[in-house]
Amino acid sequence: MIRVENLRKVYSVGWPRRKAIEAVGSLNFAIERGEIFGLLGPNGAGKTTTVKMICGLIRSTSGRVILDGHPLSGHSRWPSRLVGAVLEGSRNVYWNLTALENLSYFGRLRGVREADLKRRAWMLLDEFGLKEKARDVVGTFSRGMQQKLAICCALVNDPPILLADEPTLGLDVASARAIRAKLRHLADEESRTILLTTHNMQLAAAVCDRVGIIDKGRLIREGTIADLLDVLETASYVVEYAGTLSEAAARELSRIPNLRHSAEDAGGEIHLPVDGAESPSRDLYGVIDIVRTGGLRLLLVHEAKPSLEDAFIRLTEEDADAMPR
């Protein structure tokens, strides 16, 4: 449904000496119908630039975008038939108009026939729980409601693709949860293809079928959440203690393979990967013994499951290490 091939954006900045800055470098990915793909990355990674190139707001330096089989280039740069976009979140709609007036306005702009416009607008308002607020001025809405309306406006002409740039940014927990559920519904029940950008790992883990991690304009890893978690140990034991580890105890610990130890002034954590260990439980008891005999106070022993956030941090750190200095 969305195919991005060698998409690249280079800005030329500075005066009088021009300097080329690569915002996005040779990006490749494809998103199937009914799939939610999350583009994850830190600030300035190139997520928004990528989304804006896909919807034709920024012209790429090279490469191409293919939407539902149609290349987005030259005179055909009008993706609104196929794409709805929520780019500035709650600011994507007119605050001085009512919800219904906004939907009617964007519907006409997007070529919805007059006969269908009212029905479509009311249907969306109903679906997103905004029916009661249809005739209220958007400026009086909560941020979550404004965000929902922005999504409604992007969907008013029923496009098969939705692009959402940071869709839950600045929303409270309940509103963010409602938007997440709505996005999942749009993909599962209405087979819409959704590309969202975020640096919110919870959102990505909760709604995305696949994610791509983008850093410094390059896609450093792409796959399902499970694929990404594979870069980490599937699980590890964590031993938390209070006190200062002696040199002798530290030497003892260093004999245990794959162990990671992080110490602070008044205590520390010892991570013991389960996968790859010959006998994880023997290692765990060994660590507990070292802690006890070293005169430290054992605080907690628990099993930790790696999160998408861990994977993201690991991958972006690895990428930074691999970059030429």
Added chain:
Amino acid sequence: MRCLGRLYLAELRRRLALLRRYALGTAADVATFYLIFMGIFLSMRSIVGDAQPEELAQLATGQVVGFLAFYFASMVLSFVNNHLRQEVEQGTLEQLFVSSRWFLLVLLARLAASFTVDLVRFIPLCALLVLSTGVSIRFPPAAGLVFILLLLGVYGFSLILGGCALLFKRTGQLPFLFQILFLGFGFSSLAQLPKGVDAFLSLLPFARGVTVLKAIAAGTDGGATLSWATVMPLAVNAAGYVIVGIAVFLWTERRAKQKGLLGRY
């Protein structure tokens, strides 16, 4: 054409909704224009106080028409710039670009809708001016043609200024500078300027058109039988500005997309 009609309808409904919602602001706009005009009119009248009644009536008619032409021309002139600024500040400009095939058409439809609404606002203003000054304005069909050509030229010029705003940002003072110049054209005549200067300034949109319009309204021109020799230069001037304006705007839009500047101001 159907697309433009649909866009016009969308814009007209949006404008009417805003007009209804902010009725006090609308009334304040009309009152401001009325007070500015009366200030200028009374000052000029005190300067030419000993003129013949017939001359005074002609002067007053010219001033009323010049001012009304200025009213619309200044609206059109700052139109593109103002709308780009407002949309960027609201955060809706990129949404408009994504939602429409040709943003230029959205601007044209929006201008047509604003013009329609301004015509409605113009009726009380016009009535107030006529009542206050006691002038009677002749407005034959030929004057309508001149008026449209005048505004088309200004629209083309407005697209050039709007294009500059897309690329260079914060160029709000540019339309203002030209509005001051247009105000001068509205109240004086090109013929009063030194030779050479008048020829140069008459190349600007509005300058020649408003002179013709004032002459028609005051009855010093052919009126209903306006000659081709008068209309043709106006038409060429307007067409030139519209063509250059569209070309400049499309080029700057393309450059802004290359530089990733659309969403900023």
